[in-house]
Amino acid sequence: MxxxxxxxxxxxxxxxxxxxxxxxxxxxxxxxxxxxxxxxxxxxxxxxxxxxxxxxxxxxxxxxxxxxxxxxxxxxxxxxxxxxxxxxxxxxxxxxxxxxxxxxxxxxxxxxxxxxxxxxxxxxxxxxxxxxxxxxxxxxxxxxxxxxxxxxxxxxxxxxxxxxxxxxxxxxxxxxLTREIEGFALNRLQGLLLAEAWKLVADGIMSVEDVDRTVSAGLGLRWSFMGPFETIDLNAPGGVADYARRFRTMYETIAGSRGVDLGWDDALIAEVERQRRVALPADRLAERSAWRDRRLMALMAHKRSSQDPAAG
Amino acid sequence: MxxxxxxxxxxxxxxxxxxxxxxxxxxxxxxxxxxxxxxxxxxxxxxxxxxxxxxxxxxxxxxxxxxxxxxxxxxxxxxxxxxxxxxxxxxxxxxxxxxxxxxxxxxxxxxxxxxxxxxxxxxxxxxxxxxxxxxxxxxxxxxxxxxxxxxxxxxxxxxxxxxxxxxxxxxxxxxxLTREIEGFALNRLQGLLLAEAWKLVADGIMSVEDVDRTVSAGLGLRWSFMGPFETIDLNAPGGVADYARRFRTMYETIAGSRGVDLGWDDALIAEVERQRRVALPADRLAERSAWRDRRLMALMAHKRSSQDPAAG
Known part of the structure; x- marks a missing residue:
């Protein structure tokens, strides 16, 4: 071609x-x-x-x-x-x-x-x-x-x-994307996380270095091989709908404290659950969780073997 | 012990x-x-x-x-x-x-x-x-x-x-964290990204599967070995302050569309820049960018060698 x-x-x-x-x-x-x-x-x-x-x-x-x-x-x-x-x-x-x-x-x-x-x-x-x-x-x-x-x-x-x-x-x-939106999707997802990262520093809650470590030694590990929806789908026994109902109040408070209306109503939760169950039937959640743990182990072994000189 | x-x-x-x-x-x-x-x-x-x-x-x-x-x-x-x-x-x-x-x-x-x-x-x-x-x-x-x-x-x-x-x-x-805050830091960072992920689905902009792929084949790769601040510090020739000034308007629009006041004023940009320059002097940005690319290559080789059966 x-x-x-x-x-x-x-x-x-x-x-x-x-x-x-x-x-x-x-x-x-x-x-x-x-x-x-x-x-x-x-x-x-x-x-x-x-x-x-x-x-x-x-x-x-x-x-x-x-x-x-x-x-x-x-x-x-x-x-x-x-x-x-x-x-x-x-x-x-x-x-x-x-x-x-x-x-x-x-x-x-x-x-x-x-x-x-x-x-x-x-x-x-x-x-x-x-x-x-x-x-x-x-x-x-x-x-x-x-x-x-x-x-x-x-x-x-x-x-x-x-x-x-x-x-x-x-x-x-x-x-x-089905249609145009400012920043498309990737920079929107990055943008909302960045907004919170900068606010934690602005409010004197956490240093830049520790915010970075919270991601690089925490959130970012799973996200390097599965997305945010699959991550939470595997973080409650009943999958993503179960997770959303368990933690909705916490996330409403977090999002609300920055002006965001979370909007996880029952219809939206049902739609996310529907899409996830097409990707992964409920009876395979446990198997996929075991896969996630193997992937995490392999990633940690990889990180350990990679050169990682101090930044400073 | x-x-x-x-x-x-x-x-x-x-x-x-x-x-x-x-x-x-x-x-x-x-x-x-x-x-x-x-x-x-x-x-x-x-x-x-x-x-x-x-x-x-x-x-x-x-x-x-x-x-x-x-x-x-x-x-x-x-x-x-x-x-x-x-x-x-x-x-x-x-x-x-x-x-x-x-x-x-x-x-x-x-x-x-x-x-x-x-x-x-x-x-x-x-x-x-x-x-x-x-x-x-x-x-x-x-x-x-x-x-x-x-x-x-x-x-x-x-x-x-x-x-x-x-x-x-x-x-x-x-x-x-210097003091208590709802959700601490990790779930706050995850929460704002999740809020945007769910909104992209709620608005019919993107499927759950594609949001996940945007992270697992995109944002999450760098974040598995460096945090969001270091990522943007290496994404503009002059470091994080340069990046913030180049993209502030875009991120203000993105954050503002969800109700978040971004707040990247000059004083905050200077403070983030100060903390990053302690971690990485300006004259080492290029060297660190080369390190990032080597780490990305190693990560992609690792991902390629890892078992990754389809989820569905």
């Missing part, structure tokens, strides 16, 4: 690694003179490092699949997918999407790496807008697999489905 | 493992007939599993250090530290602390595993209250090292210092 990477800074270069690693041919374009050439060097170095730590088998072969495009049109010709990663201002996004619209093929899909600006702000004016969406990575995407897919109001459902399938096929872990 | 574990359910049993693993003699007491004996069996099984996965060297020797106490007085005689883990109601906590007060030695410190009830609610009436505090674990503490230390208003500073030193000496990672 032919992939175009448009905008060859840190994010674009990292995307090139994702696609080349998966066996695709990647054309890299950057409007800045020499930008794509510099990216090729960076990509080669990072591929080598990935090979050294055993995360890819053949860095040289992957590097061979990445080429510098002579022009934007050259980059996107015959491309099945374009990953746009230009500098994040509305104006620059609007310009590049207009330029892409002039040269893009009739079937090509376009994902933007935008971390905050929604696609509706810069694809309203282009003919190919049904084939555009946000594909927001966490940097660097060749190490952190999640990709947020966020459609504009005019993005076709098929566009989301096909980009999801593409991302899965190259080893990423796509997640879908 | 002699340690007493009072209340021998899942939490108390797990604490016994922590102390016995570190070489201490542990006396286990449970008010329920046969409760401590059942705990000994559970402790032996778990120690064996820890030995199998290489997390301890000699399960049998550790198991030998745990004994059933004949009475509460027998459990705490000569104990340097008592970890209380009885059922979490104010009434039961008040009763056990009154009973402990009657038999505790003059130097013994007492930590309560309470996950939500503050120590001021159940130690106001006891003579030894200066030596009492919350030592809240995440279950199971032999796998998740963080311990929240929360003093009551009358807890002596020396009590906090000595329990912190004890917890560090047995391999836990204690964090300190």
């Amino acid at each position: 032919k992939i175009a990477v448009v905008g060859a800074g840190l994010v674009g270069s990292a995307w090139a690694i994702v696609f080349a690693r998966a066996g695709h041919d990647v054309a890299v374009y950057d409007a800045v003179e020499g930008g794509a050439d510099r990216a090729i060097g960076l990509i080669g170095d990072r591929l080598k490092t990935l090979e050294e730590v055993g995360l890819i088998e053949d860095a040289a072969a992957a590097g061979q699949r990445v080429r510098v495009a002579a022009s934007l049109a050259d980059a996107v010709v015959d491309a099945a997918y374009i990953q746009e990663s230009v500098f994040e201002t509305v104006e620059q996004k609007r310009q590049i999407f207009a330029a892409l619209d002039a040269v893009v093929g009739p079937e090509t899909l376009i994902g933007s790496s935008s971390s905050g600006i929604p696609a509706s702000a810069f694809t309203d004016h282009v003919g190919c807008r049904e084939r555009c969406l946000i594909a927001h990575p966490v940097n660097p995407p060749y190490l952190i697999p999640v990709v947020e897919l966020v459609p504009a109001p005019w993005t076709a459902a098929a566009t989301v489905q096909r980009v999801r399938a593409l991302m899965e096929s190259v080893g990423q872990e796509p997640v879908e | 002699k340690i007493a574990v009072v209340g021998a359910g899942l939490v108390g049993s797990a604490w016994a493992i922590v102390f016995a693993r570190a070489g201490h003699d542990v006396a286990v007491y449970d008010a329920v007939e046969g409760g401590a004996d059942r705990a000994i069996g559970l402790i032996g099984d778990r120690l064996k599993t820890l030995e199998e996965v290489g997390l301890i060297e000699d399960a049998a020797a550790a198991g030998q250090r745990v004994r059933v106490a004949a009475s509460l007085a027998d459990a705490v005689v000569d104990a340097a530290y008592i970890q209380e883990s009885v059922f979490e109601t104010v009434e039961q906590k008040r009763q056990i602390f009154a009973a402990l007060d009657a038999v505790v030695g003059p130097e013994t410190l007492i930590g309560s595993s309470s996950s939500g009830i503050p120590a001021s609610a159940f130690t106001d009436h006891v003579g030894c209250r200066e030596r009492c505090l919350i030592a809240h674990p995440v279950n199971p503490p032999y796998l998740i090292p963080v311990v929240e230390l929360v003093p009551a208003p009358w807890t002596a500073a020396a009590t906090v210092q000595r329990v912190r030193a004890l917890m560090e000496s047995v391999g836990q990672e204690p964090v300190e």
Whole structure:
């Protein structure tokens, strides 16, 4: 498959690694003179490092699949997918999407790496807008697999489905938002936790260092292999609905103390329970808890064996 | 050192493992007939599993250090530290602390595993209250090292210092709150993230499964070895203050949409920056970023090698 990477800074270069690693041919374009050439060097170095730590088998072969495009049109010709990663201002996004619209093929899909600006702000004016969406990575995407897919109001459902399938096929872990929302999902989840972290420091309750340790030696361990819903699903004998009813009052007080209306009413609890029971039937909760403990043990053994020099 | 574990359910049993693993003699007491004996069996099984996965060297020797106490007085005689883990109601906590007060030695410190009830609610009436505090674990503490230390208003500073030193000496990672607050720190941080997770589902923005993946394939990876402050400190060229100024508007909008006043004013940003620069001087940000990438690579290699059967 032919992939175009448009905008060859840190994010674009990292995307090139994702696609080349998966066996695709990647054309890299950057409007800045020499930008794509510099990216090729960076990509080669990072591929080598990935090979050294055993995360890819053949860095040289992957590097061979990445080429510098002579022009934007050259980059996107015959491309099945374009990953746009230009500098994040509305104006620059609007310009590049207009330029892409002039040269893009009739079937090509376009994902933007935008971390905050929604696609509706810069694809309203282009003919190919049904084939555009946000594909927001966490940097660097060749190490952190999640990709947020966020459609504009005019993005076709098929566009989301096909980009999801593409991302899965190259080893990423796509997640879908049904519509645009400020900060998408990942930065919203991070944002509310950060808000509380900063308030604990502002109120003199806890030091920055101890807040960090509360996460890195506590909350973050389970969250590195299962999400917050599965975590609480396994933390009460009857699963997530049982957990929500046991701890609703505590969480209402916590959330309320910062102005948040928790809203865990019975209908919402039933809906979360329904979705979790599709993923994991109630009669497998105990088995999954044992799996969680094995994963935690393996993670702790891994952390013990990893180099962890003091930060200071 | 002699340690007493009072209340021998899942939490108390797990604490016994922590102390016995570190070489201490542990006396286990449970008010329920046969409760401590059942705990000994559970402790032996778990120690064996820890030995199998290489997390301890000699399960049998550790198991030998745990004994059933004949009475509460027998459990705490000569104990340097008592970890209380009885059922979490104010009434039961008040009763056990009154009973402990009657038999505790003059130097013994007492930590309560309470996950939500503050120590001021159940130690106001006891003579030894200066030596009492919350030592809240995440279950199971032999796998998740963080311990929240929360003093009551009358807890002596020396009590906090000595329990912190004890917890560090047995391999836990204690964090300190300067005063009581609803939910302490860990459940507050989890609670605000959970509040947002549930709202994304309630608003039909994202499925439970995709929220979980946003964390387990995204946010949770870095958080398993560094906290939220260090994460953002390394996510802008100029460190955490640079990050806060770049993204303050986005996070204000996110937090504000849920009713939270973010409050990242210049004075607070300066204070967080000051604390981070003590931990990591500015001229070492780049080196630490390279460390983060190596840790991420090692984590991804670890995850790839771990068994991860589908949940459903």
